[in-house]
Amino acid sequence: MIYNPETTGTQTVSEGDLDPIEVIRAEVDAALSARGVWEERQTMWYKLRHSGLKRPRKPFPGAADMTWPLSDMMIEKLKPFYIQQTFANELVANFYSLRSSQQEFNTAAAQWFDYKLRQFTNFENEIVSVADYMLMGGKGIIKIRWDENKKEVAFDSVDPMMLIVPSDTVDLQDADWVIQVHQISEAAYRRNKQYNQAILDQVVSMNGAEAERLRDSEKMVREGITHTATAGKVVLWECYKKLDDGTIEVCVFAPTLPEQFIVEPSKKLHGPKVHPFVEYNSEIKDKGYYASRGLPERVASMQMSMSKLWNEKLDAITVFNRPIFTSDNPMVNAGNIRMNPGDIIPFPVKKIPMDTPPINWDLEINQHRMTAEQLVGVPDAGLTQASSSERRTASEVNLIGSLMSQVVDLRSRVFRKALAETFRQAWTVMMAESSEDLGFFFRNDLMALPPAAIHEEYRIEPLASADNLNTQFVYRKKLERFQLLQGNPHVNQMNLTRDLIAAGDPQDVKSLMMDDSTQAADHAEDQATEINRMLIGFPSQIKPVDDDAVHLAIIKGFVERRVTLDEELTPELATLLMNHSNMHFRQLQQKDPDRAGEMEPELQKMVTLLGSIVGEAQAMAQVQ
Numbered sequence: 001m002i003y004n005p006e007t008t009g010t011q012t013v014s015e016g017d018l019d020p021i022e023v024i025r026a027e028v029d030a031a032l033s034a035r036g037v038w039e040e041r042q043t044m045w046y047k048l049r050h051s052g053l054k055r056p057r058k059p060f061p062g063a064a065d066m067t068w069p070l071s072d073m074m075i076e077k078l079k080p081f082y083i084q085q086t087f088a089n090e091l092v093a094n095f096y097s098l099r100s101s102q103q104e105f106n107t108a109a110a111q112w113f114d115y116k117l118r119q120f121t122n123f124e125n126e127i128v129s130v131a132d133y134m135l136m137g138g139k140g141i142i143k144i145r146w147d148e149n150k151k152e153v154a155f156d157s158v159d160p161m162m163l164i165v166p167s168d169t170v171d172l173q174d175a176d177w178v179i180q181v182h183q184i185s186e187a188a189y190r191r192n193k194q195y196n197q198a199i200l201d202q203v204v205s206m207n208g209a210e211a212e213r214l215r216d217s218e219k220m221v222r223e224g225i226t227h228t229a230t231a232g233k234v235v236l237w238e239c240y241k242k243l244d245d246g247t248i249e250v251c252v253f254a255p256t257l258p259e260q261f262i263v264e265p266s267k268k269l270h271g272p273k274v275h276p277f278v279e280y281n282s283e284i285k286d287k288g289y290y291a292s293r294g295l296p297e298r299v300a301s302m303q304m305s306m307s308k309l310w311n312e313k314l315d316a317i318t319v320f321n322r323p324i325f326t327s328d329n330p331m332v333n334a335g336n337i338r339m340n341p342g343d344i345i346p347f348p349v350k351k352i353p354m355d356t357p358p359i360n361w362d363l364e365i366n367q368h369r370m371t372a373e374q375l376v377g378v379p380d381a382g383l384t385q386a387s388s389s390e391r392r393t394a395s396e397v398n399l400i401g402s403l404m405s406q407v408v409d410l411r412s413r414v415f416r417k418a419l420a421e422t423f424r425q426a427w428t429v430m431m432a433e434s435s436e437d438l439g440f441f442f443r444n445d446l447m448a449l450p451p452a453a454i455h456e457e458y459r460i461e462p463l464a465s466a467d468n469l470n471t472q473f474v475y476r477k478k479l480e481r482f483q484l485l486q487g488n489p490h491v492n493q494m495n496l497t498r499d500l501i502a503a504g505d506p507q508d509v510k511s512l513m514m515d516d517s518t519q520a521a522d523h524a525e526d527q528a529t530e531i532n533r534m535l536i537g538f539p540s541q542i543k544p545v546d547d548d549a550v551h552l553a554i555i556k557g558f559v560e561r562r563v564t565l566d567e568e569l570t571p572e573l574a575t576l577l578m579n580h581s582n583m584h585f586r587q588l589q590q591k592d593p594d595r596a597g598e599m600e601p602e603l604q605k606m607v608t609l610l611g612s613i614v615g616e617a618q619a620m621a622q623v624q
Contacts (some may be wrong), residue, residue, distance in 0.1 A: 024239060025164065028179060032225065034167035038290045042137050042161065044297035049075070049136065053304060055311060064314035068306035068365070070372060071296035073364050075135045077378060078295070080545070081132040081408075082415055083190075089463040090473075090502050092117060093423050094533070105453035112449040113423070115440035116430060120152045124427075129157035129585035130280055138581040140280035141172075145426040146433050153429050158277065164225075171278045171288040175242070181225055182236040189234050195252070195262050203234055203254035203262070226255040236262055236504075246273050278425065282411075299372040306368045313361035325349045377407035419462040427460060487544050489591040523547040527554040534576040542580070548588035549595055555581050556606050563609070571617035576612040580596040581607060 086092060096110040117123050126142060135142030141158040151161065162181040169175045180214060186204060189195055235256065241249050252263035283293040296303070311495020327349045431454050438449040482500045485491045523546060530540035531554070542551070555577055562569050585603060589596040 007440055013420065018184055024177065024179075024241075025255065027177070028164055028237070028255075031164050031167045035290060039161065045137065045294055045300070046597050047070075048300055048303065049295045052307065059315060060168070063318070064311045066307065066310050066314065066425075068303055070303040070306055070369065071299055074295050074376060074378065075132065078135055079128070080132050081411075082134075083128055085412060085415065086127060086202065086419065086462070091463055092226075093420075094461045096459040096461070097453075098459060099455070100451060101336060103457075105450060106458075107454045108447070108449050111442045111447070111456065112438065112440045112453075113427060115442065116153070117426065119421075121155060123153075123155045126155040126157045133157065134280045134282050134294075136294050137292040138282045138297070139290075142278050142280070144276050144429060145280070146429050151433070153426050153433075155426075156478065160323070162225075163277065164213060165289055170287050172277055173274050173287070175275065177239060178275050179240070179243040182238060182495055183228055184234050184236065184405065186232050186234060195201055199254075199257060199262075200234070202231060203236075203257050226539045240275050242275075248273060248275060253588065274425065274426065278418055278422045279402060281414060284414055293473050295376060298376060302368045302372045304377075306365050309361050309365050309368070314359055316361075323354070324352045325351055377568060412570065416462050423460045423462060427458065428456060429454065438484060487591075489593075493545075520547060523550040524554050527551040531555070531558055531577075534573055534580070537572055537576075540580060542583045542587060544582070544587070546587070548584040548591065549599065552586050552588070552599060552603060553579060554582075556602065559606050559609065569610070569613055571614050575612040577616070578607055578610040581610075 040599065049069075049071045052069070053064050054067070055063075058065060068133065091110050091114045093110060093113065095113070097103055097106055097109075130140035130142045133142070137160055139160045140161050141160055143156040143158050145154050145156070146152075147154040158180060164179040165172065172178065182334045186200065189200055192199065226235060227487065236252055236253060237255055238252050241251075243249055247267060249265050249267055251261055251265040253261050279289075282294060283292050284292075285291055327347055329347045367592065386570075425453045437456075440447055440449065478500050482496055485496055486493070526546070527550065530551075533540050542548070559569070559577065561567075581603065585596060585600075588599070
């Protein structure tokens with residue numbers, strides 16, 4: 001079930017269908033206690049990315065205290081990888097109907113879904129936030145719901161810290177209950193008429209002193225989860241519980257007032273029978289809801305080492321730019337001496353020589369960076385690794401590129417699995433709520449989805465691909481395939497061309513590609529022009545891109561019209577038409593043997609007629 005506080009028309013059920021709030025609160029307390037270590041680590045990795053871990057002690061006053069932003073750089077480098085996978089293609093997903101009689105609706109359903117998702121939802125914004133959460137903490141959460149006010153599907157990126165699941169959860173959809181923590185203002189609470197307005201004063205967050213008293217009396221109090229230190233805020237727990245019949249039931253209550261419901265337990269009359277959340281994991285390793293690691297956790301040691309090297313490099317620059325002096329004579333009140341340009345020193349001094357640094361800091365930092373990129377599997381990172389001064393061979397580059405592409409493809413597969421679940425839930429909600437609005441635009445054309453195409457029995461697969469990160473690579477790969485398969489009679493040439501154009505920009509398909517009827521008309525005009533040339537005795541050559549069936553049909557129609565109207569067919573024109581038709585027919589046999597077989601009987605009659613005209617002319621010439 002999908003719960004929206006602004007939704008009306010819910011069906012209230014008895015409180016006995018749901019465990020008492022006190023039991024839920026006890027289970028939540030146990031879950032919060034079990035994930036305490038995870039929360040502390042997430043706080044540390046958040047600090048590592050945004051502000052860095054400072055030096056515990058500076059070697060001298062004014063020493064550098066910099067943090068190399070390794071984790072932040074890698075997150076910002078990988079985030080476009082996931083977004084590009086999602087939106088690089090002309091459609092976000094393919095639809096495959098499980099009903100054999102409705103296969104023809106697959107394309108229309110995919111186009112309608114793509115139009116609704118891009119134009120009438122906030123998915124494009126929220127998926128960016130989900131990708132950032134996933135890379136930052138190892139897990140991103142997206143919520144799919146129906147917005148009753150806007151009459152459209154809405155997506156919410158949920159902070160994983162604000163989603164509570166039982167401590168033994170492995171997969172989110174297998175959880176017995178899921179609680180989403182909301183922090184809203186008093187004004188927002190008052191605007192929602194489904195909330196119990198009578199208890200607002202009792203659930204508003206308390207001031208600092210009241211919070212301390214609550215902390216002493218309560219067993220489990222967590223800032224931001226059970227209350228906020230900011231006065232005027234309301235903390236609500238939206239609880240989704242899986243019932244025995246597989247449906248999802250929802251209620252809302254405040255952890256500071258567990259005796260009463262903010263919204264009574266209810267069931268939604270539509271939506272999938274799953275928790276309305278999809279989890280995006282950055283990796284799959286051991287079992288456990290919190291097992292996935294974010295990038296800062298994986299590269300923390302290298303980031304701290306790089307920060308240490310960077311600070312020591314800056315320290316060395318400071319020392320080398322401010323040399324230390326000594327003197328053979330006693331220096332009285334040396335602290336009063338200022339070595340400024342133009343000053344006179346009352347006694348001879350000499351600079352203490354500094355040795356050349358034993359290491360190359362920049363090289364060491366670069367080695368750390370490449371190690372981190374290879375560990376995480378940043379796309380193309382292996383190709384830039386410089387482990388030696390020798391140039392790489394072509395075989396070595398190909399091998400490294402192949403290995404790195406497998407790492408990237410694995411990450412893409414994990415992401416596509418979650419993306420498919422998101423699309424499936426969104427389609428189910430759209431099907432239940434948007435079934436009356438079936439119009440959509442595709443390539444600037446107004447179209448409509450047949451009502452029969454609205455059903456649940458589709459297999460939805462995202463068109464995401466690991467290759468989409470590098471658009472130039474995708475274009476080169478499709479260009480090579482186009483050149484290899486061009487003219488192949490067993491390959492759909494129109495789809496091959498469309499695929500190549502879409503690799504550059506999917507929007508160009510509309511302006512550059514012609515549909516079947518337009519192409520047939522163009523080929524008919526070309527053949528008419530060629531017949532005009534042959535009327536004046538000029539032979540016309542065929543082209544590999546010709547639609548041979550259309551060309552042959554135009555020649556056949558021309559000959560039949562001449563015979564019907566008793567117009568002259570000269571032996572010269574008959575010879576040119578016969579030769580031209582034979583060349584088109586042979587080419588059609590290579591491209592489409594079945595079509596050529598269908599046309600052969602009628603074409604044979606035409607060729608026989610043209611041959612008789614040429615034969616009669618030759619016989620008359622011999623008699624003369």
